[in-house]
Amino acid sequence: MAPAAFQEYKTYTQKVKSLQIYPKKKPLVRIGICTDLHQDLIKDGEKRLQSFITEMNQAKPDFIIQMGDFCIPKEKNKNLMEIWNQFTGPKYHVIGNHDTDGGFTHDQVVDFWSAKGKYYSFDTNGYHFVVLNGNERPEGDTSKGYPRSINAAQIKWMKQDLEATSLPTIVFCHQGIDNDQDGLKEGALIRLIFERVNQKAGFHKVQFVFSGHHHEDYHNIYNGTNYVQINSISYQFTHPVKGYDFAHTKEPLWALLTIHTNGTAEIKGRKSEYMGQEASQNDPEYNGYPNVPYISDRVIKV
Numbered sequence: 001m002a003p004a005a006f007q008e009y010k011t012y013t014q015k016v017k018s019l020q021i022y023p024k025k026k027p028l029v030r031i032g033i034c035t036d037l038h039q040d041l042i043k044d045g046e047k048r049l050q051s052f053i054t055e056m057n058q059a060k061p062d063f064i065i066q067m068g069d070f071c072i073p074k075e076k077n078k079n080l081m082e083i084w085n086q087f088t089g090p091k092y093h094v095i096g097n098h099d100t101d102g103g104f105t106h107d108q109v110v111d112f113w114s115a116k117g118k119y120y121s122f123d124t125n126g127y128h129f130v131v132l133n134g135n136e137r138p139e140g141d142t143s144k145g146y147p148r149s150i151n152a153a154q155i156k157w158m159k160q161d162l163e164a165t166s167l168p169t170i171v172f173c174h175q176g177i178d179n180d181q182d183g184l185k186e187g188a189l190i191r192l193i194f195e196r197v198n199q200k201a202g203f204h205k206v207q208f209v210f211s212g213h214h215h216e217d218y219h220n221i222y223n224g225t226n227y228v229q230i231n232s233i234s235y236q237f238t239h240p241v242k243g244y245d246f247a248h249t250k251e252p253l254w255a256l257l258t259i260h261t262n263g264t265a266e267i268k269g270r271k272s273e274y275m276g277q278e279a280s281q282n283d284p285e286y287n288g289y290p291n292v293p294y295i296s297d298r299v300i301k302v
């Protein structure tokens, strides 16, 4: 091949490659994700949620989901729900540990949000989605503090639900299933169940697990499953372990997940900076995940 023709061929193949990463074809599925609004702990929750909903009504993903620590089921939060319900497409909820603050029950939260259930699954555009409730208190547990558990009945339901579907699956849980330090206590067991479900299926059926709760920004891969932590729409902590002071971001943070027909998943995250007080850098003795005012952009092959 003559050098000029070879160059032309090289440019052409590069173009084809780039088209494969960002194909012009309609994506399989697009999802708007936000988490940890903490309406009851901050002053500008409605404004932050309104920004998310306004943009989602323009972007028109297949559905939106909030991953917990949204709002307690109290009359004063009806305005917030009206903002949430302005989204014209399907809307899903994950329960967070703060959503029952003040003594509310999970059922009251589900009713107030008009959520599909405490834990449930659904299909959209050839994908299966599983929403878990990581806030169950183990039987006989009298300890104080927030539970971060999934009890045997829910684990059994989840296992049967995952085995029953032949579709690639995305799991949502408020607490990190890959974070054994302060995430879901049954994390190791659930990761093992995902691994066995994948082995039985003969492909990576459980492709993604999304979580919030930790107000951090990271991506881990365990046995081929991608665990992605989505940062809070509102704030990070000024102390990584004990800190109850908040470092608010100037702009609200959220992510748009797009899964293309060629098996490439693209996460586009919003970026901001701190309003006044900075979030602390993580204590090296702690988990070491970054405390940052943004959600990273990621391209992940699935």
Ligand SMILES: [Fe+2]
Pocket: 068, 069, 096, 097, 098, 174, 212, 213, 214
């Ligand atoms: Fe939380």
